[in-house]
Amino acid sequence: MLSALIWVPIITAAIMAFWPGNITPKVTRQLTLIVASGVFILSLILASQFHTESASQQFVEIIPWIDVxxxxxxxGVDGLSLPLLVLNALLTCxxxxxxxxxxxxxxFYYALLLVLNACVAGAFLAQDLLLFFxxxxxxxxxxxxxxxxxxxxxxxxAATKFLIYTAISGILILAAFFGLFFLSDASTFAYESLRHHTLPLAxxxxxxGAILVGFAIKIPLVPFxxxxxDAHVEASTPISVLLAGVLLKLGTYGLLRFGLGLFPxxxxxxxxxLATWAVVSVLYGSLNAIAQTDMKKMVAYSSVGHMGYILLAIAAATPLSLLASVIQMTSHGLISGLLFLLVGVVYKKTGTRDIEVLRGxxxxxxxxPVVGSLMVLGVMASAGLPGMVGFISEFLVFRGSYPVFPIQTLLSLVGTGLTSVYFLLLVNRVFFGRLSEVVENLPQVQWKERAPAIALAMLIVMLGLQPNWIVRWTETTTTTMTLTNQQLTANTQTVLD
Structure with a gap:
């Protein structure tokens, strides 16, 4: 079942890209949507069959590849990867x-989307360090x-800058993986076997350090x-949705799985x-968002700030904060996806994203009016208002992190207030007041343009009212991970002593 999530999209992409005959754009789009919907349904089936009381990897598949x-x-899939796996499938659709x-x-476009979906799923499912890489x-x-x-x-x-940064990220991560493999005298790159290594603290x-910087570039954290x-501003709306909603989570997932998990x-x-670093990212991202006049760039900088909350939660490493980190990843994926969709509709209908030009x-x-109403809901969710998934995720982050890092947590709370400031500026300037003469006689928004945003808005409210639908998948895994890390730390200290 896990292999199907990876190889069905890849095979479909290969068929579409290299099919010798003509395939109409309509058929290409329909085929891609059918395959992506099938992957999403399969991910929901996995979630329904997932044993929430078990912290071990489930639906495991192991095939020898390169023995030398x-x-x-x-x-394999566990409580850390399952919510992100479903999120990836949903946002691809x-x-x-x-x-x-x-x-x-x-x-070519739809083939690339399917390959992107498959590779992200593969990274979340990989239980071998080289396979993840x-x-x-x-x-x-x-x-x-x-x-x-x-x-x-x-x-x-923008694309070249993205490629250079993320290539450096990959080099650092690969160097750390190889270093761990050789210095621990392991015979395999399997995650569980390397997790029980014993190495000097230096x-x-x-x-x-290499893992932290590598994944910090991907997240991204200040100053990386x-x-x-740049990537968000130049990317099309669907790609911005995937970039903010899923691809950034490869960085936070990597920190949680391979940073905390391998070096507790x-x-x-x-x-x-790390908690102080999180505060810097939260405040820097929020203050930069306030200074923006481009709606898309404002939402992009808000992502920098909100990803800092996840680092704070992982740094605290309590059972509640680790649970909160996964919930915040999922929450941010839904909310940022909604905001980028709505900004895209505004730009398509008005021809501008400048908040100094738009009004009313x-x-x-x-x-x-419908787009504006959904935008108000989206910014309320991002600001952490009760009744939406953004509130429960940020509340869990702060509640789980405060006992360990009270000062850093309180400073991060300031970021929540700043979120309200910059999104209030956006909504007040763009959607309220008299309609600007520059954007009068706007084209009507079609139902198919509203439907994706409405679907995400409904999920944001539903999961805000019933967060246990996500929590139950992850709670056992994060609690067990905390206990295991404590045991590994004690055993390593004993050996080193």
Whole structure:
């Protein structure tokens, strides 16, 4: 079942890209949506059959691959990866539906979307460090092409900058994986076997440092964040949805799985510094968002701030904060996806994203009232208002982190207030007041343009009212992970002593 999540999209993409005959754009789009919907349904079936009381990997698949390298095709899913796996499948469907039907080179475009979906799923499912790296690196290719070919005016610059940053990220992560493999005298790159290694603290700090910087670039955290606003501004709306909603989570997932999971003792020592780093990212991202006049760039900088909450939760490493980190990843994926969709609709109908130009779009007769209403809901969710998934995820982050890092948690709370400030500025300037003469006589928003945003808005409210639908998948895994890390830390200290 896990292999189907990876190989069905890849095989379909290969057929579409290399089919010798003509395939109409309509058929290409329908086939892609059918396959992506099938993957989403399969992920829901996995979730329904997932044993929430078990913390071990489930639906495991192991096939020997390259024995001389200790590399195996080893897949599995647990409470850390399952919510992200479902999120990836959902947002891929959203991206396909929100793609312009008149897009150029549709066969190549939709094939790249399917490959991107498959590689992200493979990274979340991989239980072998080298296998994770393979998927982690391959996903750069379709994302680079999707920005470079279908992006905005400066798409070449943005795509190249993204590629350089993330290539450096991959080099650091691979170096850390190989260092761990050779220095621990392991015979395999299997995650569980390497997790029980014993290395001197100095070596752990060196390897963990490479992992921290590598995944910090992907997340991204300050000061490695500069590629993200450019990539978002130049990427098309569907690609921005996937970039913010899923691809950034490869970084936070990597920190949780391979940073904290492989080096719990070194992580514990560095945790105060990591919590401070999280505060810097939260405040810097929020303050930069306030200064933006481009709606898309404002939402992009908000992502920098909100990803800092996840680092704070992982740094605290309590059962509740680790649970909160996964919930915040899922919450941010849904909320950022909604915001980028709505910004895309506004830009398509008005021809601008400048908040100094736009005004009065909530006008019920000549504006975009439904889009405006959904935007108000989205910014309320991002600001953490009760009744929406953003509230429960941020509340869990702060509640789980406060006992360990009270000062850093209180400073991060300021970021929540700043979120309200910059999104209030956006909504007040763009959607309230008299309709700007520059954007009068707007084209009508079609139902198919609203449907993806409405679906995400419904999920944001439903999961805000019933967060246990996500919590129950993850709680056992994060609690067990905390206990295991404590035991590994104690055992390592005993050996080193």
């Amino acid at each position: 390298l200790g590399l195996s095709y080893h897949l 959203i991206a396909i539906v929100s793609t312009d039907e008149a897009i150029q080179r549709p066969r 393979v998927f982690y690196e391959i996903e750069l290719i379709p994302l680079y092409l999707l920005i470079a070919i279908w992006g905005g005016k400066k798409r070449g610059y 070596t752990q700090f060196l390897l963990l 964040h500069t590629w993200l606003p 003792e070194a992580w514990q020592i560095l945790a105060p510094s 779009l909530l006008n019920p007769e000549r504006g975009l």
